[in-house]
Amino acid sequence: MGDLPPVTRLAPTPSGALHVGNARTFLATWGLARRLGWKIVLRLEDLDIGRVKAGAHEESSTDLAWLGIDWDDAPLVQSADLSPYRDALEQLARAGQTFPCGRSRSEIRTALSAPHADDGEARFPPALRPTKPWPNTIETWETNHRFALDPAPEFVFDALLGPQTFDPGLEVGDMVLWTKLGMPAYQLAVVIDDARQGVTDVVRGDDLLASAARQQVIARALGLQHARWWHVPLVYGEDGKRLAKRHGSHSLQALRNAQVAPERVIGWCAWTLGLMPTCEPLPARDFCVLCTPEALRESAQRLRTQPTIFGPQDLAFLEGRSNSHPAAPSASP
Ligand code: GLU
Numbered sequence: 001m002g003d004l005p006p007v008t009r010l011a012p013t014p015s016g017a018l019h020v021g022n023a024r025t026f027l028a029t030w031g032l033a034r035r036l037g038w039k040i041v042l043r044l045e046d047l048d049i050g051r052v053k054a055g056a057h058e059e060s061s062t063d064l065a066w067l068g069i070d071w072d073d074a075p076l077v078q079s080a081d082l083s084p085y086r087d088a089l090e091q092l093a094r095a096g097q098t099f100p101c102g103r104s105r106s107e108i109r110t111a112l113s114a115p116h117a118d119d120g121e122a123r124f125p126p127a128l129r130p131t132k133p134w135p136n137t138i139e140t141w142e143t144n145h146r147f148a149l150d151p152a153p154e155f156v157f158d159a160l161l162g163p164q165t166f167d168p169g170l171e172v173g174d175m176v177l178w179t180k181l182g183m184p185a186y187q188l189a190v191v192i193d194d195a196r197q198g199v200t201d202v203v204r205g206d207d208l209l210a211s212a213a214r215q216q217v218i219a220r221a222l223g224l225q226h227a228r229w230w231h232v233p234l235v236y237g238e239d240g241k242r243l244a245k246r247h248g249s250h251s252l253q254a255l256r257n258a259q260v261a262p263e264r265v266i267g268w269c270a271w272t273l274g275l276m277p278t279c280e281p282l283p284a285r286d287f288c289v290l291c292t293p294e295a296l297r298e299s300a301q302r303l304r305t306q307p308t309i310f311g312p313q314d315l316a317f318l319e320g321r322s323n324s325h326p327a328a329p330s331a332s333p
Helices: 020-036 056-066 083-094 107-112 186-196 206-221 252-257 262-272 284-290 293-305 312-318
Strands: 007-010 039-044 098-101 144-147 154-158 162-166 175-179 201-205 228-232
Touching: 007 020, 007 201, 020 039, 020 201, 020 228, 020 252, 020 262, 020 284, 020 293, 039 056, 056 252, 083 098, 083 144, 083 175, 083 186, 098 175, 107 175, 107 186, 144 206, 154 206, 154 228, 162 206, 175 186, 175 206, 186 206, 201 206, 206 228, 228 293, 252 262, 262 284, 262 312
Parallel strands: 007 039, 201 228
Antiparallel strands: 098 144, 144 175, 154 162
């Protein structure tokens, strides 16, 4: 029997329209996977009930498929079964690593969503950690449960960005793993799902780089292996913030409705990733050919210091109002 292929995942949050920045990260995941013969699983991260929009499951899948992105299994929908997350929390409680905490307010919101680099995070004050002993069973699921996290350096090796060191205990302190809405927090859910979907390689936006350290710590506490990390730099708006709705009409849905060819989006992504010297339409299959680990590594390191800023010229190219892009890729703000 031969070795099983590596597995990666596409993990959209069905919170509304994906935009060209999301498209670039998903294309990098898919391109690398198809180029290297990895399996691809789809996971709909819909635990953040406040953010999930009706119909957005289908929309995320439609957006991905429109780009030519495919996957190999039926999607895992997180909300369909919370028992794997409950089991994990019980395991950690039995090991004396979590404590119930009724103190938080806004933390619930923060815990449910993946933390993005410009979210601004506060450390849980160490003085608020209750003294031991903590209950070793979960007495109520309708309260926050936190993971006790002392300061300690956590080394992360990123296949694109190289060696990194974080200190989750100093950055966030005792993390919320379960919220009083009765839902697993993002950090717990992602660790459980990456493990149960057999994910060996996580390719995602670099706004989650610091989260890799947190996820390693949780995985270790549960006796699970963590994946290899590939963090791809994000696309920013002209205000220096990560691309979002307020930066204009660059949602894939809007482009699709405007009869834009997906090849334009793919070509723009390949060009801004430095995989192609000019900005021109590109079929998805050609993106896979260009998306080598070496090319992506070189580009990711450059984009950390010279990020892609999405501006009017980019939109003009995507919408087909100009046939080539006048600017050099990754122009600094
Ligand atoms: N669904 C998450 C997000 O939209 C991605 C989480 C991950 O890739 O770990 O930010």
